[in-house]
Amino acid sequence: CQALMSEPDLLILDEPFDGLDVASRQQLAERLASLHQSGITLVLVLNRFDEIPEFVQFAGVLADCTLAETGAKEELLQQALVAQLAHSEQLEGVQLPEPDEPSARHALPTNEPRIVLNNGVVSYNDRPILNNLSWQVNPGEHWQIVGPNGAGKSTLLSLITGDHPQGYSNDLTLFGRRRGSGETIWDIKKHIGYVSSSLHLDYRVST
Known part of the structure; x- marks a missing residue:
């Protein structure tokens, strides 16, 4: 709210949906869409693909502290989802350490x-x-x-x-x-x- 009161040209939000319930996430997404419509440029830093609002047009992927990919959101998400699935397959068979004995x-x-x-x-x-x-x-x-x-x-x-x-x-x-x-x-x-x-x-x- 404090950031909005200054009427910024650019608003950066770091993990804005963290800790919010479903209803609050929806309300925030609608508010962000309204800000986008009003002409404010938004940059959202997110960890989850499913949290990217529909109004977002472009996306970037950070990997190893480097902006590895940028482009149209839909195109980039397809690439990112494929990469995520490949990474998940690599994790299969990873051995976790045995838990301690009860004593x-x-x-x-x-x-x-x-x-x-x-x-x-x-x-x-x-x-x-x-x-x-x-x-x-x-x-x-x-x-x-x-x-x-x-x-x-x-x-x-x-x-x-x-x-x-x-x-x-x-x-x-x-x-x-x-x-x-x-x-x-x-x-x-x-x-x-x-x-x-x-x-x-x-x-x-x-x-």
Whole structure:
């Protein structure tokens, strides 16, 4: 919004669709199309072919820090899709390292819940994000957390990973340890595998 207020001739957006739900992505795509119609030149930096809006006319492919290809979008996408399929075939048969033995992975009792949250409350400036949420995750269960942007999904996950400071003010037990009982954040994190775009953004590795 701040960039638009200056009425730029050129607007560059880096991964504008990241972290947005389906409805929000559609709204943003329509807004970008409207900006394109108004005469603003747009440059979108994207990782996914399916996120390229329909109004985009030209595209470029970056590879190894070099602009390898440029041209009409439809033509270029055909080439890029073929290259992607070829790359996927090359990945077949790649051997992944064997996982650690359970004892080396801090094995937990099989009959105890992994996560127990009773009437959880998280708020910012008196605005409730989570309100009296109770949740229990048992060994072997698989959960999918869905909801629109702002529903509290990331807040809930930050409680589980031990990163949210309001975890201490809740009745929250993680991997058999009640939060605030003298445990360290590493006592929690050693049981968790966690992958997210924000994690890679916040903890970039220099090469």
